[in-house]
Amino acid sequence: MLSRLGVAIGESMQDHRRKHWRLAAILITVFVLWSFALVQADVARMSDFGLLSILPLPFYLSLLLLTISFSINVTKRRSGDGFLAVHVAALIVLLFTPPMLLYETVRLPWAWKHIGIVDYILRHGTIDTAIDVEAAYHNWPGFFALIAFVAELTGIERLSAIAKWSPLIGHLALLGILLLVFRCLIEDRRTIWIAIWVYYLANWIGQDYFSPQAFVFPIYLSVIGVVLAFLKASPPPHPKIGQGSLAGHWHLFIQTAVETEPGRRNAASAGWLVLILLVLQIAQTISHQLTPVAMTFSLLALYIFRRMQPLWPFIVAFVLFGLWINWPAGGFMALELSHLQQLAGDVLGNTSANIHDLSGLSDGQRLVAIISRLLTGTVLLLALAGGVMRLFRGRFDVSAALLVLAPFSVLLLHSYDGEGLFRTFMFASPFLAFFVACLLAGVTRHLSRHWGRAVLSTVLFLLAFCWLTAYYGNDNHTRALPGEIQAFRFLAERAPENSLLIEGSPDYPSRFLNYENFTYVSIVNEPQDSLDLVLDDPVDELGLWLDNRRYAATYIILTESQRKGIEALGLLPKGVFNGIKQALLQSDRFDVLFQNEAATIFTLGADSGG
Amino acid sequence: MSEVSARRTQVTLSIGMLLAALALWIDYPLATAVKIAFILIVPGGAIMQLSGLALSLFEFYALSLIMSLATSALLATAAVYLGFWSPSLIFYVLLGMTALLLIIDLWREGDRLDDDER
Numbered sequence: 001m002l003s004r005l006g007v008a009i010g011e012s013m014q015d016h017r018r019k020h021w022r023l024a025a026i027l028i029t030v031f032v033l034w035s036f037a038l039v040q041a042d043v044a045r046m047s048d049f050g051l052l053s054i055l056p057l058p059f060y061l062s063l064l065l066l067t068i069s070f071s072i073n074v075t076k077r078r079s080g081d082g083f084l085a086v087h088v089a090a091l092i093v094l095l096f097t098p099p100m101l102l103y104e105t106v107r108l109p110w111a112w113k114h115i116g117i118v119d120y121i122l123r124h125g126t127i128d129t130a131i132d133v134e135a136a137y138h139n140w141p142g143f144f145a146l147i148a149f150v151a152e153l154t155g156i157e158r159l160s161a162i163a164k165w166s167p168l169i170g171h172l173a174l175l176g177i178l179l180l181v182f183r184c185l186i187e188d189r190r191t192i193w194i195a196i197w198v199y200y201l202a203n204w205i206g207q208d209y210f211s212p213q214a215f216v217f218p219i220y221l222s223v224i225g226v227v228l229a230f231l232k233a234s235p236p237p238h239p240k241i242g243q244g245s246l247a248g249h250w251h252l253f254i255q256t257a258v259e260t261e262p263g264r265r266n267a268a269s270a271g272w273l274v275l276i277l278l279v280l281q282i283a284q285t286i287s288h289q290l291t292p293v294a295m296t297f298s299l300l301a302l303y304i305f306r307r308m309q310p311l312w313p314f315i316v317a318f319v320l321f322g323l324w325i326n327w328p329a330g331g332f333m334a335l336e337l338s339h340l341q342q343l344a345g346d347v348l349g350n351t352s353a354n355i356h357d358l359s360g361l362s363d364g365q366r367l368v369a370i371i372s373r374l375l376t377g378t379v380l381l382l383a384l385a386g387g388v389m390r391l392f393r394g395r396f397d398v399s400a401a402l403l404v405l406a407p408f409s410v411l412l413l414h415s416y417d418g419e420g421l422f423r424t425f426m427f428a429s430p431f432l433a434f435f436v437a438c439l440l441a442g443v444t445r446h447l448s449r450h451w452g453r454a455v456l457s458t459v460l461f462l463l464a465f466c467w468l469t470a471y472y473g474n475d476n477h478t479r480a481l482p483g484e485i486q487a488f489r490f491l492a493e494r495a496p497e498n499s500l501l502i503e504g505s506p507d508y509p510s511r512f513l514n515y516e517n518f519t520y521v522s523i524v525n526e527p528q529d530s531l532d533l534v535l536d537d538p539v540d541e542l543g544l545w546l547d548n549r550r551y552a553a554t555y556i557i558l559t560e561s562q563r564k565g566i567e568a569l570g571l572l573p574k575g576v577f578n579g580i581k582q583a584l585l586q587s588d589r590f591d592v593l594f595q596n597e598a599a600t601i602f603t604l605g606a607d608s609g610g
Numbered sequence: 611m612s613e614v615s616a617r618r619t620q621v622t623l624s625i626g627m628l629l630a631a632l633a634l635w636i637d638y639p640l641a642t643a644v645k646i647a648f649i650l651i652v653p654g655g656a657i658m659q660l661s662g663l664a665l666s667l668f669e670f671y672a673l674s675l676i677m678s679l680a681t682s683a684l685l686a687t688a689a690v691y692l693g694f695w696s697p698s699l700i701f702y703v704l705l706g707m708t709a710l711l712l713i714i715d716l717w718r719e720g721d722r723l724d725d726d727e728r
Contacts, residue, residue, distance in 0.1 A: 085668060125695030145686035146679060150649060152697040154642045169650075169675075176672020180665070215679070222676045230663060265664045272661035276677065279657075283680035286687050328691070 023083065026069045027090055033062035034094055043102050046479075048364025048568055051098065051472035064461055066090055071456040074193050075444055084193045085175065091200060092171045095468070096208075105480045105509070106163045109561065111210040112480060112509035114144070115163055119513055121148040129331055131516060139329035142287030143212040163210035170214050171200070177221045178430060184228035185400050185434055187262050188441060194456070195430075195437035201463040202379045202436065203429040204372060204470035205422045213423070216288040220295055221430065223280050223313070227302065228399060230267040233309040253396070254306045260395045261307075277313055285320040286328075290414075292321040294407040294427045301406040307399045340414065360570025368473030375466035376425065383432040386439030397438070403431040477564035480509035483598025484559045489513055490594045491555060491601055500551040502542065504562035504577060508599075519551070523580075524571045535572075538580040539587040546590075546604045556584065559599040615667055619659060620715060626652045627708050634701065645701075653704050654678030656711035660718075681707075 037059035047053040070087040073079040099107045106112060117137045121127060127138040127145075137144060151159045178199055182192040207213045267273050285292050299314040301307075308314075325333045333340075358366050383404070390397055407427035411420050440459060444452035491501070492513040501518040503510070506525070511518075523534055533541045546554040563577045584590050584602050594601040630648035633641035654677030658670055665673065685700045 081666075081668070121690060121695070125690075126693060127690055141690055142683045142687045145690045146683035149682060149686040149689075149697045149700050150646070153649075153701055154645055158642075173672050173675045176668040176670075177676065180669040180672070183666075183669075215683075218676050219680060222673060225669075226663075226673075267661075267663055269662060272657070273663070276657065276661060276663075276673075279677060279680050279684065283683045287683060 019083075023069075023086065026065065027086070030062045030066045030069075030090060030094070033058040033065070037062065038098060038101055041098075041102055043479075046476045048362050048476055049473065050364075050368060050469070050475040051102075052468055053364075053476075055098070055468075060465075063094060063464055064457075066094060067461045067464065068453075068457045070197060071453045071460065074190055074197075075449065075453055075456065081179075081189070081193075088175055088193070088196055088200070089172065091197065092168070092175070095200065095464075095471075096167055096171055099472075099475070099479075100164055100168065103479055104482045105485055106160055106210065107475070107480060108206075108209045108478055109480055109507050109509050111163050112485070112512040113515075114210055114212075115159060116511040116513065116515035117141075117144045118147045118151060118159060120516060121145060122152060123514075128516075129329070133516065133518070133520065134511070135332055135335075136289060137212075139332040140212065140287055140289055140324075142283055143215040146215070166210045167208045167214065170208055170218060174218050174221070177218055177225055180225035180229060181221055181430060182434060184225065184232070184262060185397060186438070190444070191434075191437045191441040194440050195434045197460060198379075198436045198440070198463065199430050199433035201460065201467045202375075202433050203426055204375055204467050205426045205429075206471055207423065207426055212288045213291070216284045216291040217426065219280050219284045219287075220291050220427065223277060223284070223295060224298065224403065226273070226277060226280075227299065227308050227313055229265045230273055231308050231310055231313065232261070232264040233306045234264065256394075256396055261397070261399060264309075274312075278316060281313075281316055281320055285317075285324050290410060290420075290423055291427075292317060292324075293410050293413065294424070296321060297409040298403055298406040298427075301402040302399065305398050305402055307402065362568045362570065364476075365473070365568045368469055371466050372470035372473065375463070375470050378463070378466070379429075379432050379436060382439055383435035386435035386437070386442070389442055390435075390438050393442075397435070400431045400434045404428045404435075474568075477561055477568045478507065479561070481560055481598040483596040484561060485509050485512075486596060487557065487559065487594055487599035487601055491557065492517070495555065496552040498552045500546070500548060500554040502545055502554075502556045504558050504580075505566055505571065507565045508557075508559045508561040510557075521545070524566055534580070535576065538583045539589060542580075542584065543587075543589045543604065546602075554604065555593065556590075556602040557599060558584075558602075561598075616659070619655065619670070620712070620719070623652050623655045623659065623708075624712055626655075627705065627712065630701075631705055634698070634705075649678060649682055649701075649704070650675055651678055653681050653708045653711075656708045656715070657681070660711055660715050 037056050040056045040058070041054045043054060045054055066087065070084070070091070073083055073087065106115070113134065114137075117134060121141070121144055127141045129135070129138050131138050147159070147162065151162060175196065178196045179192065182195050186192060207217065281292075281295070284295065296314065296317045299308065299317055303311055303314050358369055361369060387397065387401065405428075407424045410424050414420060440456055444456050446452075447455060488508075488510045489512075492515070495501075495514070495517055497517045499518050500521065502521050502523065504523050506520065506522045511520075523531065526534070542556060546556065548554055558577070558581045563581075566572050566577050567574050581600060585592065585600070589605055590602040591605045592600060593603045626644075626648055629644045630652065632638070633644045633648075651671070651674050655671075655674035657677050658665070658674050682700070682704065685703055686697075689695050689700055
C-alpha cells in the first residue's frame with residue numbers, strides 16, 4: 001500500500017516537473033521568436049498602418065504559440081493559477097513592451113506634456129491652479145505630485161524612464177486586481193482566466209500611457225474589487241409581499257441575482273476596510289476629473305441593485321468629488337461651468353464628439369479605424385451573446401452588467417473633449433471581457449476538447465490581431481521622435497517667459513520643460529477663416545502672427561510628427577504642410593533658429609521688423 | 611493568504627523597509643532600486659497585511675502596489691498644496707508610517723501566539 005502511494009507521488013511529481021519544463025520550453029520559444037522579430041523591425045520603415053507594418057512574421061508566430069499554449073492550459077482541469085498567470089504576464093510583455101524597446105523615447109506626445117507638469121512641480125515645489133495652460137492638471141495634481149516625489153527621490157534624470165516603462169507596471173498590477181474582481185463575479189476558474197486574457201485584447205483605447213488616467217483606472221477597479229469582495233449584500237429574505245406584484249418580482253429577481261454570484265469574503269476588520277477605500281477614493285479624486293464620476297455612478301448602481309450592502313462607499317465617493325470640485329478645483333470649475341452647462345444632457349453630442357468621418361483619413365488610417373470599430377463591435381456582440389447565454393442558464397450577472405452600463409452615465413454630463421465614449425468603453429471593458437469569457441468558456445465546454453481549444457485559440461488570436469492594429473495603428477504619427485524632443489528642449493531652455501509658440505498641430509512631443517513660459521497656438525486648430533489666410537500666404541500671415549509686441553519672443557515650430565498626423569487624419573491636404581515649411585525656409589522674413597531631420601524652429605528675422 | 615505566506619510577507623516587508631531606510635543614509639549599489647521597490651510595495655503591503663482581508667497572494671500584492679502608490683500620492687499632493695514640498699520628508703513619513711504598521715502587526719501576532727499557547 002505504502003509503496004503504491006510512493007509510486008503515485010513519484011509519478012505525480014514527475015508529471016509536475018514535466019509540465020514546468022514544457023511551459024519553460026514554450027516560453028523560451030515564444031520569446032526567442034519575439035526577440036528575433038523585434039531585432040528585425042525597422043522603425044524608420046513604418047507606414048500609415050502603424051507598428052504592425054514593421055513587425056515581421058516571427059512576432060505573430062510567437063503570439064500564436066502563446067495563445068495556443070494558454071488555450072490548452074486554461075481548458076485543462078489541473079493547470080494552476082500560477083501557470084496561467086505566467087501566460088498572462090508573458091502576453092503583457094509581448095504586447096506592451098515593443099515600443100519601449102523599439103522607440104528611442106517615450107511613445108506618445110501627451111506623455112511628454114504630462115512630464116511637463118511634473119517638471120513644473122519639481123522647479124516650483126507647488127502648483128498654480130489659476131494657470132492659463134493645462135490648468136486641469138494643476139487642479140487634479142495627485143498623479144503629478146506622486147511622480148515628482150518619486151523622480152526627485154530617485155534622480156530626476158530617470159523621469160523619462162519612469163514614463164517609458166510605467167505602462168508595463170500598470171498592466172502587471174492590473175492582473176492581480178482583475179483576478180480579484182472576476183473572482184467576485186464567478187467561481188469558474190476557466191472563465192476567470194479567459195476574462196483576464198480577453199480584457200487585455202478588448203481594451204484598445206490606449207489610456208495606459210504615462211497619464212493620470214492610467215494611474216486611477218487600477219484604483220477604480222481596486223475599489224470595485226474590494227466592494228464586491230467584502231461589502232457584497234447577502235441574499236434578502238423571501239418577500240412577504242404578494243408574489244405576483246411588481247415589488248414581489250423585484251425581490252425575487254434581486255434574490256436570484258445575489259445567490260448566483262460568489263458570496264462575500266471575510267473582512268477581519270471593518271475599520272481597515274473603511275481606511276483602504278478612503279485612501280483609494282481620495283487618491284482617485286485628487287488625480288482625475290472623470291474617474292470619480294464613473295465611480296460614483298457605478299457604486300450607486302451597485303447599491304440600488306443590492307450588489308453592495310452599505311451605502312457609505314457611494315457617499316464617500318460623492319462627497320469627496322463634490323468637495324474637490326467646489327474647493328481646491330473650485331476656481332477651475334467656475335470657469336468651466338458655462339461649457340459644462342452646454343454639454344450636460346446632450347448625450348448624442350457627447351457620444352459622437354470623437355467619432356471621425358473616415359472619408360478624410362489616409363488609406364492606412366482608414367483601415368486602422370475600421371479594424372478598431374470592428375474590434376469594439378465584436379467585443380460588444382460577443383459580450384451580449386455571453387450575457388444572453390448566462391441568462392438562459394439561469395445566471396443573472398447583475399454586478400457585471402451594472403458595471404458595463406453605469407460608466408456610460410458619464411456621457412450625460414460631458415464629452416470629455418470628445419473622448420468620453422472611449423473612456424467609458426475603457427471602464428466597461430473588464431466587464432465586457434467577463435461576458436465574452438462566459439461565452440467562450442461555455443462554448444469550449446460544449447465542444448470536444450480539441451475543437452474547443454481550436455475555437456478558443458482562433459478567437460483569441462483574431463482579437464489579438466485586431467487589438468495590435470487598433471492600439472498601435474496611429475504610431476507612425478503619434479510616436480515621438482528624438483529630433484523633436486531635441487528641438488523643443490533647445491527652445492525651452494532659451495525662450496524667455498511670455499513667449500508665443502506657433503505649432504503646426506499640438507500632437508508632437510512638447511511642453512515637457514518650462515512649459516508655462518509659452519502661449520501655444522496650433523495652426524490646424526485655428527478657425528477656418530484664419531486657417532485659410534495662412535494657406536493663402538503663409539509667409540505674410542505667419543509673419544503677422546509672429547510680429548506681436550505682446551510677447552517677449554515669438555517662434556514657429558514645424559515637426560515631422562505634426563506633418564504625419566495632419567496628413568494621416570486629413571486635417572490639411574497632402575503636401576500643404578511641407579508647402580508652408582518650404583515657403584518659410586525660402587522667405588527672408590524668417591530666420592531658422594534650429595533645424596534637424598525632425599523639426600525646424602523659425603523666428604522673425606532681425607530686419608523684418610520683429 | 612496562508613499563515614506561512616503571511617509570515618513571509620511580514621518578513622519581506624520588514625526587510626524592504628529596513629533596506630529603504632538604509633538607502634537614505636548610505637548610497638549602496640541598488641539603493642535607488644530599493645527606494646523605488648519600497649514606494650511601490652511596502653507601505654501598501656503593511657496596510658493590507660494589517661487589514662486581514664482574505665486575499666490570494668496575487669490579489670494581495672496587486673492591492674499593496676495600488677495602496678502604496680495611492681498613499682504616496684496623498685502625501686505628495688498634501689505637500690504640494692500645503693507648501694512644504696520635500697520628497698525626503700515624504701519618504702520619512704512613509705517610512706515612519708510603515709514601521710508603525712509593521713510593529714502593530716508584530717504585536718498582534720505576538721498576542722495571537724500567546725492566546726494559542728494558553
